[in-house]
Amino acid sequence: MDSASSDRTAPGQHLAPTVARSVKVLVVGAFGVGKTTLIGAVSEIDPLRTEERITTASVGIDPGQPNKETTTVAMDFGRITVTEDIALYLFGTPGQRRFWDLWAGLADGAVGALVMIDTRHLEDSFEVLDQLELRTKIPFAVVVNQFPDSPNYPLERVRAALDLLPETPIVECDARDRQSAVLTLITLVEHAMTFPVFQKVTA
Amino acid sequence: MDTEEYRDHPVRSYVLTSGRAHPSRNTLRPETLVRAVESRPVLSTASRLERELVELCRGTLALAEVAAYLQLPVSLVAVMVSDLVDTGNLTIRSNHQAHVLPGKDILEKILDGLRKL
């Protein structure tokens, strides 16, 4: 089968001693859109998972009476040693507004985000896109995952429906396929390189 | 700070109080790389969990990996790691400056690496 999984070793697999820097990319998108699949397709370790208990303010309730509840949010992630000294981490998170506190911290310092879209449920991604655009400045690329029963919309129609900026990249992907997933990362990093915040040379 | 001073400190094992001074905590992110300092013995007051954490970090791992292997939330592991950095048992291998983004040179290297995958 794929060579990626046979290279994977036991739990506790350490990075090579030459790795001295890490960068991260977020993988966000609605429930069941393929985040874990994409992370698993490119990761050199079996995807790992952590859970965080967070307090969320439930929405749609009388603003005078903030109603707090505790939820467990899972984050799964993988890593790729991209050069002998740099490890790239991919963090998958639901990205909805009520989890904002959690993923605001995650977005801090990120190279960018892959926003995964399922065209069968386009509206499920509106909230995630709103959160990214309104509350972060991080570069993002939109990844359209193709499912067997996905409608065959041209990408430009999806772009229009999602109201994306002309410069925002949008690509099709099979999240199960390593090369396809790697291409989405290349697209994102190329896009990030056009952002002024990344123009400086690392000190 | 030497080891003796720490032994005199009964609250040294991780008590999750907010507002304690933690020089390293704010710089820790889930992707921050940490590694044990082999030459530094773990304090006798260290908890079993802290020992396990240091043991796990005999090679470089990101904070999030440590959390996943210990089956603990990243936020809790960040507190433990911060304490262990303060006691000299762990060292931060990367991103020691918080809020510093990678530069263009780094992104170029990442792109080269990705294209070779």
Ligand SMILES: Nc1nc2c(ncn2[C@@H]2O[C@H](COP(=O)(O)OP(=O)(O)OP(=O)(O)O)[C@@H](O)[C@H]2O)c(=O)[nH]1
């Ligand atoms: N055909 C096809 N199926 C996919 C693709 N990506 C994911 N799937 C399938 O879709 C289902 C959901 O994928 P996950 O990766 O678990 O989605 P997720 O976004 O991590 O889901 P949650 O974490 O539950 O929000 C799985 O059964 C995958 O096998 C894709 O690109 N093509």
Ligand SMILES: [Mg+2]
């Ligand atoms: Mg998932």
